[in-house]
Amino acid sequence: MHPAVDISNLRRLPVNQRTMAKNACQADASLSCYIFRFSTPIRHLNPDLIPTAGDWDSSASAELILRLARATTSWHGAIDVLTARTTSFDEIRVEVWPRVWAWASFMHEHKEHMPEQAKLSDAFLYQSIVIFGAQVFDKNPALVSSTVGFRTILGKAWAFAPDRGSNNEMFGLFFFGLARLLGFLPFVDHAHFQELADGAGGTLDDLARLSVQYLHDLMEHTPSPNSGSPPVHLPSLMKFILEPDTPGISRNPMRDEFIALLPGHGFIPPFMNVLESYLARGAINGDVLPQMALILIERLVSLPHGYQFLPSAIKAGLLRILAIITLLYSATASDVIRYFIRRHLPLATAHYQVVVSVSEAWKDITKITSSKEFRANRLFKEWQFCLGVVETRMKVLREIETVKDSRACDNLKCGKIQEKLSLRRCSQCRAAYYCNRECQLADWEQGGHRAFCGVDKVLSLADSGSNPATYNERKFLRHVLHRAYTDKFGEICQIYANFTASSADESFMLFDLTTDFHPKMSVESVTNSETVYELEQAGASEWASFVSRARASRMHMQLHVVKIAEGKQHRFWVVPLRCSSSFVYKEVEAMASIARQWPMSGLNLEAEVERILKRRPNNEVEIH
Numbered sequence: 157m158h159p160a161v162d163i164s165n166l167r168r169l170p171v172n173q174r175t176m177a178k179n180a181c182q183a184d185a186s187l188s189c190y191i192f193r194f195s196t197p198i199r200h201l202n203p204d205l206i207p208t209a210g211d212w213d214s215s216a217s218a219e220l221i222l223r224l225a226r227a228t229t230s231w232h233g234a235i236d237v238l239t240a241r242t243t244s245f246d247e248i249r250v251e252v253w254p255r256v257w258a259w260a261s262f263m264h265e266h267k268e269h270m271p272e273q274a275k276l277s278d279a280f281l282y283q284s285i286v287i288f289g290a291q292v293f294d295k296n297p298a299l300v301s302s303t304v305g306f307r308t309i310l311g312k313a314w315a316f317a318p319d320r321g322s323n324n325e326m327f328g329l330f331f332f333g334l335a336r337l338l339g340f341l342p343f344v345d346h347a348h349f350q351e352l353a354d355g356a357g358g359t360l361d362d363l364a365r366l367s368v369q370y371l372h373d374l375m376e377h378t379p380s381p382n383s384g385s386p387p388v389h390l391p392s393l394m395k396f397i398l399e400p401d402t403p404g405i406s407r408n409p410m411r412d413e414f415i416a417l418l419p420g421h422g423f424i425p426p427f428m429n430v431l432e433s434y435l436a437r438g439a440i441n442g443d444v445l446p447q448m449a450l451i452l453i454e455r456l457v458s459l460p461h462g463y464q465f466l467p468s469a470i471k472a473g474l475l476r477i478l479a480i481i482t483l484l485y486s487a488t489a490s491d492v493i494r495y496f497i498r499r500h501l502p503l504a505t506a507h508y509q510v511v512v513s514v515s516e517a518w519k520d521i522t523k524i525t526s527s528k529e530f531r532a533n534r535l536f537k538e539w540q541f542c543l544g545v546v547e548t549r550m551k552v553l554r555e556i557e558t559v560k561d562s563r564a565c566d567n568l569k570c571g572k573i574q575e576k577l578s579l580r581r582c583s584q585c586r587a588a589y590y591c592n593r594e595c596q597l598a599d600w601e602q603g604g605h606r607a608f609c610g611v612d613k614v615l616s617l618a619d620s621g622s623n624p625a626t627y628n629e630r631k632f633l634r635h636v637l638h639r640a641y642t643d644k645f646g647e648i649c650q651i652y653a654n655f656t657a658s659s660a661d662e663s664f665m666l667f668d669l670t671t672d673f674h675p676k677m678s679v680e681s682v683t684n685s686e687t688v689y690e691l692e693q694a695g696a697s698e699w700a701s702f703v704s705r706a707r708a709s710r711m712h713m714q715l716h717v718v719k720i721a722e723g724k725q726h727r728f729w730v731v732p733l734r735c736s737s738s739f740v741y742k743e744v745e746a747m748a749s750i751a752r753q754w755p756m757s758g759l760n761l762e763a764e765v766e767r768i769l770k771r772r773p774n775n776e777v778e779i780h
Contacts, residue, residue, distance in 0.1 A: 200230040203258040224274035231259050232276065235284045239291065239329070246295045253292045257303055260285045264309055282313035283330040290333030293341065301341060307348055310337055311355020314366050331377055331389070334370075339392025343399055346408050353410075360410065364417040367393065371426035375433070390430055394448045398455070419456055419465040427452075428472035435480050446485045450478075450492040454500070462723035463504055467513035475517050479524045479539075486535050493535060497542035502673040503721040505549040508632035514546050515553060545673045552635045561631065562779050564734035567595035568603050568709045573736055573777050585609045587618035604708065608701040615695045615702070615730040637718050637731055638780045640667060640675045646769060648677060649744055653761045655679035656748035662707065664715035670726045675718075687717065691728055702730050711738035711745075716780065736777040743768045 205223055234256060238249050263270065263281060289310070293300040300306060314334060343349045356362040374389050397418070399411060418424075431449050453474065457466045466474075482493055504510045514521075524530060525539050533539075561576035566588040579589040580596065588605055590596040599605040617630040625633075641648065648665065655663055661681035668676040680687055682703050691699045706713045714733040719726055735741070744765060751759045 200226040201234065201252075201255040201259055203255060206258060206262050221271045221273055224271060227259055228263065228270075228274045228276050231256065231263070232280070235280075235288060239284065239287050246291075249288065249292050250296045250299060253288075253296075253299060253303075256288060257285075257306070260309070261305055264312070278316055282309070282316045283326055285309060286313045286337065287329050287333045290336045293337060297340065300337075305351070307341070307343070307351035308355040310334075310341075311352040311357075311363075313355075314338075314352075314370075315356045315362065328377060331373060335389040335392040338396040339388060340395075343396065344408065346410060349408055349410050349414075360414045360417055361421075363414055364421045364423070367397065367418060368421045368423050368426060371423070371430050374430050375426065387434065390434055391445050391448065394445075394452050398448065398452055415455055416459050419459065419462065424453075424456060424465050424469045425472040428469060428474060428477065432473050432477055432480075435477065435484075446481045447489045447492055450481065450489060450496070454492065454495060457500065457504075458723040460723050460725045463507055463510065463721070466504055466507075467509040470510070470513040470517055473517075475514065475521045476524065479521060479530070482533055482535050482539070483530060486533055490535060494538055497535070497538050501542055502545040503670065505545055505673070506633065506636060506669045506720040508553075508626075508629040511546070511549045511553050511632070515550050518546075518550070548673075549636070552632060552639060556628070556631050556635050559635075563589040564713075564779060565589060565591045565595050566603070566605065567591070567599040568705060568713065569598065570595050571709070571712045571734065571736075573734060573779055582609060585611075585613065585618070587613055587616060604701065604704055608698075608705070611697045611701055612695060613698065615691060615698045615728065617729055617731055633718065633720070633729065634731060634780045636669075637667060637716065638778075640677075641716070641733070641778075641780070644677065646765070649740060649765050649769065650762060651677060651679050652741070653744050653748045653751075653765050656745055657751040657761060660749075660752065662703065664706075664717055667716065667718045670719055670721040682715070687719075687728070691717070691730070694728065699730070702732065706732065711735075711741045714741065731780045734779050736775075737773050739776070740768060740772055743771075 200223075205227060207220060207224070234252065238245055238252065238256075260281065263276060267275070267278070267281070289300055289306065313330075343352060353360055353363050356366055370389075370393055374393075397411075397415060399408075434445070453469065456462055457469060459465075478493060478496055481489055486493065501510075501514075505514070522543070525536075525543065530536060530539075562573055563576045563579055564571050564573045565579065567590055570591060572591055574591070576589065579591060580593070582588040582590075582596065582605070585608070588596075588599065588609070590599065596605075600609075617625065617634060652663070652665070656679075659681060661683055663679045664682055666678050666680055666687055668678070682688060688699070702715060706715045712735050714735065716731050716733050718729050718731055720729070747759065747764050747768070748761065751761060
């Protein structure tokens with residue numbers, strides 16, 4: 157008898173369990189003694205006894221029912237003993253696995269047709285096979301990994317997730333086994349990932365939903381940092397989601413589709429909560445988890461529409477988590493931290509909701525970053541840059557709360573700029589504003605609004621059904637653009653002069669906010685430009701209307717296009733500049749045209765632009 161066994165406890169067991177337990181507790185327990193001394197648990201799990209299709213066709217005879225009842229009883233007993241948390245059963249578990257798995261697979265496939273005398277509850281069947289499978293996997297990973305159909309039942313067990321009671325020890329064992337298998341069982345192969353999805357419900361949406369449920373379960377079943385075992389639950393889920401590329405195996409597109417579905421199921425807030433809990437409790441071994449967590453967050457918020465989920469991540473503590481990881485792991489996680497604070501967050505501040513969420517966390521994050529310890533950190537200057545960008549955008553946020561909206565009359569022969577509330581709006585497209593009915597009729601009859609009104613608005617910052625931007629988002633972006641325009645007006649005029657001096661093409665000004673917080677400005681041709689190609693792909697008729705109206709405005713309407721980052725993709729908005737006076741643009745164009753037609757004239761464009769700007773009317777009004 158093993159020295160750790162108290163024989164008096166075994167004697168309290170029923171007679172039919174006592175012999176089994178005594179033999180299992182032998183110091184030299186082996187499969188051979190298990191088979192011959194236990195008899196029932198192993199003998200009745202012989203895979204050769206599994207019924208064939210012919211057995212089922214002949215109806216469930218008494219002999220078949222007895223055979224199934226013995227097998228399920230034996231399976232139950234064997235699992236009870238073999239899932240005990242003892243390493244003395246390691247070799248036995250591996251040897252018994254083919255028998256246990258063969259019957260588990262059979263019971264799973266035929267559970268609806270099993271006679272009542274031979275049925276196991278779904279809870280016990282699925283919990284047990286995950287717990288037992290994880291134990292066998294720890295000893296012999298290749299055996300479990302190569303077991304055909306195991307991943308399907310793992311997915312089924314995950315979807316079933318039985319007995320989620322907060323005090324249920326069995327669920328704790330199941331959850332640990334699930335974590336081990338998700339984190340270490342290979343899913344690189346397309347077929348393996350599909351098997352798991354099939355078991356989970358058949359779709360990648362099911363896997364995404366279960367991943368979110370996993371986080372909620374983890375919040376309720378947080379392992380104690382003093383339990384003696386490293387916390388594998390969160391790292392395992394991240395490893396499963398971010399299965400690394402394997403040499404010689406092409407990347408599985410299903411995994412990218414799966415990751416793209418996670419934010420829509422509300423993955424980010426609970427993930428942030430669990431991660432912060434791990435950091436706060438010091439439940440992290442090494443530097444891998446923080447890096448992996450930030451890489452996962454980066455993948456999620458860099459999705460085509462990932463910026464929409466960034467505010468929820470910030471509200472759930474993203475900036476605070478970044479600051480904590482900066483303090484604790486900047487030596488090893490500096491690259492991914494730097495990506496967030498030097499690139500992703502600054503570029504994302506072109507979005508209203510992102511700036512609002514940061515402003516709500518401002519007091520909390522500035523308290524952390526102003527500490528003496530933080531100021532001594534190697535990444536402090538990068539943080540200063542990031543917070544400086546945010547502070548600039550927060551000023552714009554305060555501006556739009558106090559500044560009244562203005563619009564220019566869209567009758568281009570009028571173009572009067574006044575408060576938005578004093579103008580009437582086209583009731584059809586809701587994108588055009590007029591001083592009065594006369595201006596509206598003039599624009600409809602002669603100004604081109606008849607054609608523009610029926611165009612789907614995907615490029616303009618207009619209040620239309622096809623435009624996802626809210627009123628505050630549209631107003632915020634206009635003010636961001638206008639601030640950049642007024643700050644760099646002289647430089648913009650110089651760029652415009654240089655383009656016009658070299659080309660007679662009609663042009664527009666591009667403000668690119670996808671590479672830096674400060675927009676990269678350029679003048680491009682309306683007929684020969686990669687930007688125009690993308691604009692026409694998005695809304696050819698709408699872009700053509702913009703060009704036509706700008707041409708008819710006598711330079712009181714300048715075409716401005718802003719390019720903003722949306723994750724790793726981008727989006728264009730056409731935000732025309734409306735001017736009460738076209739003096740500067742007319743003068744610059746006339747001067748640049750002379751330079752183009754008479755290249756030997758020796759005109760100093762920079763000096764000429766400066767002279768024009770000095771004569772700019774003081775009462776000039778410009779709005780976006």
